[in-house]
Amino acid sequence: MAVDWALKGELEDFLYREAHILDEHRLEDWLDLFTEDAEYLVPLREYLQGDVAPAGHPMIKDDKQMLTVRVRKDATGYSHVETPVSMTCHLISNVVADETDNPDEVNVRSAFTVRQARKLRDEAWWAGRRWDRLRRVDGGWKIARREVHLDATVLPRGIAIFF
Amino acid sequence: MSNVGELRDIVDWRNGRVASAIHFDEDLYRMEAERVFNRAWLVVGHEDMVRKPGDYITNYMGEVPVIVVRDAGGQIRVLVNKCSHRGNQVCLFDRGNVKGFTCSYHGWSFGLDGTLTGAPLEQMVYRGELDKVALGLEEVAHVANFHGLLFASFDPAAPALDEWLGEDVRWWLENFVLGGPVGGLEMLPGWHRYRSPGNWKLVSENFIGDSYHVYAATHISWLAMVQDFMGKGIRIPIITYPGTTDPPMYEGFAGSGRSAPLGMGMVVAGNDALYKRDLAEAQELGPEAVEWVEYRQRQLLEIAKDRELKPYSFMHGGLFPNLGLMGFFSPMIGRHFQSFHPRGPVEHECWQWTMVERDAPQAVKDLAVQRVYQGQHMAGVIAPDDVENFERMVEAGRARRNWDRPFHYGLQFGHEEEGPKGLPGNLGPTPSEGNQRRFYRFWLEMMERS
């Protein structure tokens, strides 16, 4: 069942603030938005025909430590793919939020467009949907699980930013 | 640049100098499609990808879309994905299982073996005059299965695959890269694909020979993370297998004369440091893993029992023209291959597929798969830094005036053979650019064959 308007507004606010944190490249703050047991998944998208098993192995299947590795890698100063750092613009929309069996958790689905710009003109446009499981922690919200469904079977470039 | 005669001057592999024009020139790119991609044996997949009749995957040979399919009789065929009526693409999916292919334009349908089985209103509109036998989907001239790895060649006059690969390459591929003696490899379904700047040769030569970049500059952010996180006792799959440079390692090479070059970077041979490393990790995973690590060690020693030097693993490699191989030192890190498909002179597409050793316990497989995706993968912490270099090379070299000054392939020049003997092919010092020199030698030979 959908959450009430007040809660929906609160959850949207959380997602929009998160988008600003990402676009301001405050990645340590971004990590703080995840619970300690968080999962961050980016499944492989494929076009399948007939009766065949799906790939079953996502492109990304991170726990919080692996997410931390990604963030810290860029902080070493030797992460060439993020030198210079990408400019990103995360646009979040189509937010719907539903209750779950757990009174402290909600399912939030949203759509995103992310533009990534680097150097003079190299850029990538990313679009897709997030399926988030948010958990109420100390009066605020944290991401307990995020599934990122990118609309691409062939990625426009390697992934070195966050969705 | 359209004069083949000039190629000798710009591809001066003998002196380790190759002009960057070969990564930018459109005329050369078109010639290369004909002389390299339309003639070479290309890897198009693995038999595991098409286990049952009707199973297919779509792939590319150069820029030509193909369907790799197992027909009703169990034979694997490679069909050009282009309708024989008026050229429409007949298969639109990445992979699947079907009874045949039907074209969306006028509805001609084709069997799994490519034969034209029907055309709408055939009797009425063609009055029985349609030569269906002549109008099947084009079948790629040669297909061969090398221990599961599927190769195809467009060239009716292509040498047999065994000859194309040569004895030494076959030995390394079968026994070492494909893990024959240890039970072979199991493919995970699904391509992981991304588009990237850079001529396909930039990434192919990186895989076939460039061990230099790994520790010298490109991947040091990853190596720094390994140290940092290990130091803090944080354990994540890609972090917990040290990217070691400790044991003596060699650059491996096989292939000579008319046979396609295979290069392998950082071959571990003649010492058991990494075997012990794998054993230690297996002990944490349980007795089944220990038993398996010991079993595969016995098997590896067995294939080299009459040889002075025992190979254990390799880091990276490449098979001419466009197959990249990742062995990553250890079966605990999984293995993956990548096809580098040309997409114009300054772009390529990387198609990665992942495998694990078939006989490994599930706990090892799970770990290995995680390490593949966390590492040399489009969303990992290693491959994106490679891609960044290619992107920069394109930006630096695109202008025509910058095409002439040659790239420098001088590492281990004249020292390529200074390694231990006793295994097929050659083991030499690492890092080296010997494999890049051999890659361009063979490329030049193919380009010069009219």
Ligand code: FES
């Ligand atoms: S183009 Fe395929 S049926 Fe006409």
Ligand SMILES: [Fe+2]
């Ligand atoms: Fe690399």
